[in-house]
Amino acid sequence: MASVTFEHVTKRFGDFVAVNDLNLHIEDREFLVLVGPSGCGKTTTLRCLAGLEDVTEGIIKIGDTVVNDVPPKDRDIAMVFQSYALYPHMTVFDNMAFGLKLRKVPKEEIKRRVEEAAQILGIENLLKRKPRELSGGQRQRVAVGRAIVREPKVFLFDEPLSNLDAKLRVQTRAELSKLHQRLQTTFVYVTHDQMEAMTMATRIAVMNKGVLQQLDTPQNLYDRPANLFVAGFIGSPSMNFFPAHIRKDGSDLYVDADSFKVKIPEQRAKPYYNYAGREVIFGIRPEDIHNPQFAPPGIHAEPVEARVDVIELMGNEIFLYLVNGRHNFVARVDPRTRFKVGEQVQVVFNMDNFHIFDPAVDRENPVAVR
Amino acid sequence: MAKEAAYVPNILRQGRWVPWLYLGPALILMSIFILYPGLNTLYLSFRNQNGSDWAYTTCLAGQPCWGIFENYRYALTSSIMRTAFGNNLKWILFMVSGTVLLGLLIATLADRVRYEALAKAIIFMPMAISFVGAGVIWKFVYDYGSSQVQIGLLNALITSLGGRPVSWLTEPQINTLALIVVGIWMWTGFCMTVLSAAIKGVPAELLEAARVDGANEWTVFWQIRVPLILPTIAVVITTMIINVLKIFDIVYVMTGGNYGTEVIANRLYIEMYTSYNTGRAAAIAMVLTVIIIPAIIFNIRRFRAQEAMR
Numbered sequence A: 001m002a003s004v005t006f007e008h009v010t011k012r013f014g015d016f017v018a019v020n021d022l023n024l025h026i027e028d029r030e031f032l033v034l035v036g037p038s039g040c041g042k043t044t045t046l047r048c049l050a051g052l053e054d055v056t057e058g059i060i061k062i063g064d065t066v067v068n069d070v071p072p073k074d075r076d077i078a079m080v081f082q083s084y085a086l087y088p089h090m091t092v093f094d095n096m097a098f099g100l101k102l103r104k105v106p107k108e109e110i111k112r113r114v115e116e117a118a119q120i121l122g123i124e125n126l127l128k129r130k131p132r133e134l135s136g137g138q139r140q141r142v143a144v145g146r147a148i149v150r151e152p153k154v155f156l157f158d159e160p161l162s163n164l165d166a167k168l169r170v171q172t173r174a175e176l177s178k179l180h181q182r183l184q185t186t187f188v189y190v191t192h193d194q195m196e197a198m199t200m201a202t203r204i205a206v207m208n209k210g211v212l213q214q215l216d217t218p219q220n221l222y223d224r225p226a227n228l229f230v231a232g233f234i235g236s237p238s239m240n241f242f243p244a245h246i247r248k249d250g251s252d253l254y255v256d257a258d259s260f261k262v263k264i265p266e267q268r269a270k271p272y273y274n275y276a277g278r279e280v281i282f283g284i285r286p287e288d289i290h291n292p293q294f295a296p297p298g299i300h301a302e303p304v305e306a307r308v309d310v311i312e313l314m315g316n317e318i319f320l321y322l323v324n325g326r327h328n329f330v331a332r333v334d335p336r337t338r339f340k341v342g343e344q345v346q347v348v349f350n351m352d353n354f355h356i357f358d359p360a361v362d363r364e365n366p367v368a369v370r
Numbered sequence B: 001m002a003k004e005a006a007y008v009p010n011i012l013r014q015g016r017w018v019p020w021l022y023l024g025p026a027l028i029l030m031s032i033f034i035l036y037p038g039l040n041t042l043y044l045s046f047r048n049q050n051g052s053d054w055a056y057t058t059c060l061a062g063q064p065c066w067g068i069f070e071n072y073r074y075a076l077t078s079s080i081m082r083t084a085f086g087n088n089l090k091w092i093l094f095m096v097s098g099t100v101l102l103g104l105l106i107a108t109l110a111d112r113v114r115y116e117a118l119a120k121a122i123i124f125m126p127m128a129i130s131f132v133g134a135g136v137i138w139k140f141v142y143d144y145g146s147s148q149v150q151i152g153l154l155n156a157l158i159t160s161l162g163g164r165p166v167s168w169l170t171e172p173q174i175n176t177l178a179l180i181v182v183g184i185w186m187w188t189g190f191c192m193t194v195l196s197a198a199i200k201g202v203p204a205e206l207l208e209a210a211r212v213d214g215a216n217e218w219t220v221f222w223q224i225r226v227p228l229i230l231p232t233i234a235v236v237i238t239t240m241i242i243n244v245l246k247i248f249d250i251v252y253v254m255t256g257g258n259y260g261t262e263v264i265a266n267r268l269y270i271e272m273y274t275s276y277n278t279g280r281a282a283a284i285a286m287v288l289t290v291i292i293i294p295a296i297i298f299n300i301r302r303f304r305a306q307e308a309m310r
Helices: A040-050 A093-102 A107-122 A136-148 A166-183 A194-200 A218-223 A228-233 A267-276 B001-004 B018-044 B067-077 B079-110 B116-128 B133-140 B151-161 B176-201 B204-213 B216-245 B249-254 B264-273 B279-309
Strands: A004-013 A014-028 A030-037 A056-061 A077-080 A156-157 A184-193 A203-210 A211-216 A242-248 A251-257 A261-264 A278-283 A300-314 A317-323 A329-334 A344-350 A355-358 A368-369
Touching: A004 A040, A014 A211, A030 A040, A030 A166, A030 A194, A040 A056, A040 A077, A040 A184, A040 A344, A056 A156, A056 A267, A056 B067, A077 A136, A077 A355, A077 B204, A093 A107, A093 A136, A093 B001, A107 A166, A136 B018, A166 A184, A166 A194, A166 A203, A166 A278, A184 A194, A184 B079, A194 A218, A194 B216, A203 A218, A203 A228, A203 B116, A203 B249, A211 A218, A218 B249, A228 A242, A228 B067, A242 A329, A242 B279, A261 A300, A278 B264, B001 B079, B018 B279, B079 B116, B116 B176, B133 B151, B133 B176, B133 B249, B151 B204, B176 B216, B176 B249, B204 B216, B249 B264, B264 B279
Parallel strands: A030 A184, A030 A203, A077 A156, A156 A184
Antiparallel strands: A004 A014, A004 A056, A203 A211, A242 A251, A242 A278, A251 A261, A278 A355, A300 A317, A300 A344, A317 A329, A355 A368
């Protein structure tokens, strides 16, 4: 059990900056998920923490110890690899016992720990098998088992679910959460899947192009994304963005996207008065766009006309791909909605939940204004 | 079930004689160039020196005689052949272990440096030199001048350090080893190349997992890397054994099999082309073939097993 600290960590491969001035403090017993698109530096960050890569600049601490020059074997960490990396020539038991044998743990103790871990993971009956005789899900369990028998200070996971089928992934997600509660140890988990991040993490670190974008709880990331990248990355389908201007009419503020205009409710208008007349990006999540017939009562509903382009029936909900002027956007509406493709319809935006991003500072990744 | 087993897909229905048509050219070539010479060699091994009569006619009165197997008596029990067997055994022990261990070492080390391609090219270079060329190069290295001037590289080194020059190629205890060194120099490149490919086939994540698990580089090598490339090591070993059993050129060029450096293949050559004794040469050839067969069978099995795993 230990905290993990990155202080001004930079990792370069030649000219390529994989991780750029990362500052991150992971609390003891936290389940921290590093998430981002491929190539964002999340796996490099994890590998630096594991000691499999040397950092170019900055320091990494596990607990209070600086581990920059400590080899992986002495960092007291365990890692679950994307490919599981089970030793193909060893049985499941030997795979799990390998690290303990190297640490000269007594034989009975090894047996006890391996059997206990196997029991937690439900793989007691597989201990004598070789990895090639196991299914993908079983291999994944063995890889986790190999990590937990070591009883390390920090667990590292590198996309451990990406080779499982969708159903097993959902199931294993829950099991990993349970395991975290049970072991009460620091977990650092890398994934490109924002669903995994949202469901398991105590806190999420969103990365892009080597830069930490936002570090927050799943709910805060979803409700209050710090910038356009985070807003677009978290949530599926992702948030709709409209280039727009803020307009002032009397004491009322409007978002004017040329082909539609929506009023900003009074209690949320305050931060945007200074933006009157300025160019912004208006963001709204698909679930905050409703069929007026089924819109929840009491919301600040603003009507918008749109043409239905594509309809995707999901059973419990419907995704509408809508067109308004030059804007394309997605709405996630009540399954009782009976719209037809090509039909001109009216939807409502729930203006209690919208986001405004200011492109003035960083055009590539406008920051949220609230 | 029986019905299913008899099922042949349309694409494979070609009549009874079509497969033979495809096999024909290969079968004919194999018969002319392998089957016939093989059987004829077997026949000749029971005949006298020019194949004109049975081998027992070469028996001398008062000497041991194996009748029709007389040539095999020579091939298995004569003192020169016993020397050859002994030397071939030495070759197997030292050259196979030398090339495989060095090849493994170099392949492992080269895997970790930036100029890997260059390093491997240099080690592999002797493979591209003809045995005769290598023999000449190494004759210079081992040269022993009877006068005070030593032009041989090794003896020049030894004398410059104040030692006494050694006659590397005629000294009975060391000359075979000196020849084996040449063999190792030539064949390490081969072992290195094959083993290097196997080493690169071991997923990097496995080695990383072992390092995170607490293994140092030594443990990673012996407990992860070597077990994983063991099938390849086995194939390299058997291939080298076959090569070494057939070793001929180095010995022929450098010592001609004299001074106790005789090997089976060189004896075979001498019986055939110097003594013109086809019977004895054929018998030695048969013995050599029988010795090599197990290694070949092992290699084929291994190869099939690897194919099956794909």
